[in-house]
Structure formats: structure tokens, C-alpha cells
Amino acid sequence: MVSLIRYASGYVQFCAEGGFPERFLNLCKINGISLWNIKNDGVKVEACTSATEFKNIAKPAKNSGMTIKIIKNKGIPFWAKRHRWRCGAVFGVVMSICLIWYMSGFIWEIEIVEEDGVKINNFTQTLAELGVRPGARKSKIEIIDVQEKLLAAYPELSWVSLNIFGDKAQIEYTPSTPAPEVTDTKTPSNIVAAKSGKITLVEGYGGTNAVKEGAFVAEGSLLISGIKTNADGSEGLTRARGKVFARTENKITAEKSEKEKVLMTLQTEKRYGVDLFGLNIPLGFKPEGEIYSCTGISLKSKSTVLPVGVTREEGVSLNKIQIEYTVEEILLLNLLSCVEEKREFYSEADISSVKFAENKGENSSILTMSIICVENIALEKPVFVEEN
Amino acid sequence: MKRNPLKNVSENINNCAIELFADSRVIVTDCKCVIDYSDEHIVLNLGRLNLKITGKNLVADSFVFGQTDIKGKIEKLEFV
Numbered sequence: 001m002v003s004l005i006r007y008a009s010g011y012v013q014f015c016a017e018g019g020f021p022e023r024f025l026n027l028c029k030i031n032g033i034s035l036w037n038i039k040n041d042g043v044k045v046e047a048c049t050s051a052t053e054f055k056n057i058a059k060p061a062k063n064s065g066m067t068i069k070i071i072k073n074k075g076i077p078f079w080a081k082r083h084r085w086r087c088g089a090v091f092g093v094v095m096s097i098c099l100i101w102y103m104s105g106f107i108w109e110i111e112i113v114e115e116d117g118v119k120i121n122n123f124t125q126t127l128a129e130l131g132v133r134p135g136a137r138k139s140k141i142e143i144i145d146v147q148e149k150l151l152a153a154y155p156e157l158s159w160v161s162l163n164i165f166g167d168k169a170q171i172e173y174t175p176s177t178p179a180p181e182v183t184d185t186k187t188p189s190n191i192v193a194a195k196s197g198k199i200t201l202v203e204g205y206g207g208t209n210a211v212k213e214g215a216f217v218a219e220g221s222l223l224i225s226g227i228k229t230n231a232d233g234s235e236g237l238t239r240a241r242g243k244v245f246a247r248t249e250n251k252i253t254a255e256k257s258e259k260e261k262v263l264m265t266l267q268t269e270k271r272y273g274v275d276l277f278g279l280n281i282p283l284g285f286k287p288e289g290e291i292y293s294c295t296g297i298s299l300k301s302k303s304t305v306l307p308v309g310v311t312r313e314e315g316v317s318l319n320k321i322q323i324e325y326t327v328e329e330i331l332l333l334n335l336l337s338c339v340e341e342k343r344e345f346y347s348e349a350d351i352s353s354v355k356f357a358e359n360k361g362e363n364s365s366i367l368t369m370s371i372i373c374v375e376n377i378a379l380e381k382p383v384f385v386e387e388n
Numbered sequence: 389m390k391r392n393p394l395k396n397v398s399e400n401i402n403n404c405a406i407e408l409f410a411d412s413r414v415i416v417t418d419c420k421c422v423i424d425y426s427d428e429h430i431v432l433n434l435g436r437l438n439l440k441i442t443g444k445n446l447v448a449d450s451f452v453f454g455q456t457d458i459k460g461k462i463e464k465l466e467f468v
Contacts, residue, residue, distance in 0.1 A: 026421040034452035040425045
């Protein structure tokens with residue numbers, strides 16, 4: 001500790017030759033000059049004294065006939081004097097320390113922990129609107145306020161937690177479990193046929209079955225009645241529930257013109273930019289185009305995302321040109337239209353046969369697809385009761 | 389009457405204090421001046437008596453405001 005203080009204040013190591021060493025030491029003591037590491041080898045006396053007290057050593061040395069020679073100057077004052085022309089380096093060190101201290105007050109990484117892999121749309125954008133984004137000041141983020149606003153913005157979340165670790169903001173959330181659907185058994189309704197067909201299977205869960213297997217029904221016919229007969233012979237209304245499977249025939253038609261305008265991309269413009277601590281520096285003019293997209297890549301240090309990266313903006317200009325389809329292309333496009341129209345519906349139906357018929361129109365081709373399948377034709381229709 | 393050999397020492401040293409740490413260090417407080425100084429012996433004036441420290445590689449680690457801190461291989465302490 002004493003050595004540290006001496007080094008911080010600066011000291012001089014000197015040697016004194018000739019004269020009377022003992023008298024020199026006594027005169028230094030009388031004049032209040034503190035000496036240490038005093039060595040006397042019979043020829044010269046070596047000692048150390050502080051830089052400020054060394055200025056007063058000339059008089060005791062002269063009075064004792066000693067010649068003083070400086071061996072070494074040590075300490076911060078002497079070091080600073082030797083490097084006084086390198087103040088820029090010191091300034092740089094001080095500025096870098098200040099810059100690191102200042103930059104550590106910002107958030108540079110956002111980590112979203114999704115429970116069970118459930119992703120929320122536009123979550124990052126909502127966070128940015130609430131002030132949690134790369135480059136935001138940590139002291140300006142009200143954690144509890146952000147958590148409450150996130151829960152209000154996303155009712156599908158049951159719990160949200162925002163934690164700030166250093167320069168990283170970590171958001172964890174848990175999706176809520178939806179309440180099970182309560183079956184409504186009180187509203188009276190009937191089950192009617194959504195399509196015409198031949199009944200193959202009747203599964204009634206509530207109400208009274210009005211048709212049997214093998215019967216032909218027209219669209220709108222009653223399949224399961226909402227009128228039930230009680231044990232005492234009285235009748236009442238209930239909600240009819242069930243599935244009624246019938247063999248139906250369906251036709252889907254698609255038409256395609258032989259000459260059709262198709263959009264094709266002709267020109268793509270790109271612009272790169274540097275993303276530095278939340279500040280995006282573009283390198284060029286903004287790309288023009290009808291379709292605009294922006295992507296970015298950030299540097300990573302192991303698992304830590306650094307606030308430095310490259311962004312790329314792309315603009316696509318579209319130009320409509322007219323092309324002529326071949327016969328095979330028209331057929332395929334018509335087939336695709338037919339399939340896409342009711343893809344989800346027919347994925348649940350049991351298709352037994354499919355027939356295609358192609359007709360030529362004026363500068364167009366018409367494809368008709370006939371499907372025979374077994375499907376659920378039950379359609380619930382509420383019954384409105386007038387109260388007297 | 390038996391003469392106390394330390395009597396003169398206690399009368400003449402006054403407020404001086406001598407702290408001896410084994411044979412490697414001695415601190416003398418309130419010494420008046422240095423009479424002789426070398427690697428092998430150091431003589432300090434304590435008032436009416438002088439203290440001679442004999443040894444090897446003697447170094448005055450501190451000589452400030454009457455307190456002298458001497459380090460080295462100390463072989464003998466004498467009052468002369």
C-alpha cells in the first residue's frame with residue numbers, strides 16, 4: 001500500500017557521492033526530507049525520496065559536501081510527463097471506457113422464449129411499439145407496464161414475463177388453455193339434408209331419426225327431428241345432433257381462357273445497409289418496385305446476437321405480359337382449380353368415383369369434374385318457437 | 389549496592405523506543421541523528437547514549453521524522 005502511494009505520487013532514486021554521508025542524512029532529517037531504501041557501500045549513498053521533497057535536497061547535499069546524481073525517476077507524474085504528447089491515447093482510453101459504460105445502458109438483444117413452440121404473430125412488432133427493441137434505453141422500460149399491455153394485446157396468453165439481463169431482454173410467455181366448448185342442448189333444432197342423395201348411415205345423438213338407411217332424400221329434407229317424446233307420452237323440443245352419411249353426386253366446373261395475362265417479374269433492385277447499434281445506415285438509394293421486402297442478418301458470438309449486422313432491401317417491378325397456354329397446360333390448370341376449390345371438404349369425404357369431361361368454349365376450355373362420394377350431409381337448422 | 393546496568397539506559401533514552409523483530413528488523417523511534425552509517429554497522433544517537441547496530445547488509449528502509457527503520461541481518465545491539 002505504501003509502495004502504491006509512493007508510486008502514485010512519484011519518487012526519485014538518487015545517489016550521493018563524496019562529503020559526509022551521515023551529516024547528509026541528518027540534514028535531510030532536520031529539513032523534513034524523508035528518505036528510504038538507504039544504502040551505503042562506503043563509496044556512495046543510494047536512497048529514495050519523494051519527487052516533491054527532492055527539490056529541497058540540494059541544500060543538505062551542499063552543506064554536507066555531497067554530489068547528488070539521479071539514478072531513476074519513478075511514478076505516475078514522471079510517466080505522464082514523458083508521454084504528455086500522447087494525450088490522444090489517454091483521451092481514447094477514457095472515451096472508450098465512457099462509451100462502454102454508456103452503451104451498456106441499452107438493450108441490444110431481444111430473446112423470446114416460446115412455451116411449447118407456440119408462436120405469436122407480430123409479437124416482435126408489438127414489443128417494439130411498447131418500447132422493447134434493440135437500441136432502447138433500459139431505464140425507460142417499465143417492466144410491469146409492458147407485461148400488462150402484452151396480456152391486454154394478446155388474450156391468448158395467460159402469463160408474460162419480461163426480464164432484462166445485462167443488454168438482453170428476455171420475454172417468456174405461456175399460452176392460455178382455451179375453455180372446452182359446452183354443448184348446447186337447450187336450443188331446439190332439426191337436422192336437415194344439405195344435399196340430395198341416398199342415405200347410407202344415420203348416427204343420431206339427440207332428437208328422433210326421421211330417415212332410415214337406403215332412403216333417398218332431397219335437399220332440405222328432415223333427417224333428425226328435434227321433437228322428442230317423453231316417457232309420459234308428452235312431446236318436447238330438443239336440439240337434434242348427429243351425423244347422416246349419404247351417397248351424393250357433385251359437379252365442379254372450371255374454365256380457363258387460352259390466352260391469359262400472366263404477371264412476370266422483369267426487374268429486381270437491391271440495396272444493402274449496415275445495422276449498427278439500432279441505427280440503419282443505407283448504402284445507396286431505396287429500391288423501387290411494386291413488391292418490397294427487407295431482410296437482415298446480425299453477427300453472433302456463440303449464442304449472443306450482436307447489435308451489428310447487414311440488411312438487404314429488395315424491390316421487384318412487375319410487368320404484365322400475355323402468353324398462350326398449351327392444351328395440356330389448360331387441362332392441368334382447370335384440374336388444379338377444381339381440386340383447390342373444395343380440397344378441405346373432400347378430404348373428409350369417401351370418394352368412390354371421379355369422372356372428367358372437357359368441353360371447348362369460345363377461346364376457352366371448360367373442365368367438368370363429377371364426383372360420387374359418401375359424405376356427411378347433416379345440416380343443423382334451429383327451430384324458432386313463438387312464446388304466447 | 390548492586391549496580392543496575394540498565395539504569396543509565398532508562399535515564400538517558402527518555403522517549404526513545406527500540407522495537408526488535410527477530411534478527412531482521414529494528415525500529416528506533418525518536419533517534420536524534422546518525423553518527424555512523426555503513427553496510428555492517430549503524431550508530432544512532434538517542435540523546436546521551438548511542439545505539440550501535442552491528443550486522444550484515446544493513447539498510448535504512450525509512451529515515452523520516454526521527455523514526456528509523458533498519459533492515460538486514462542484525463547480529464548485535466550495543467549502547468555506546
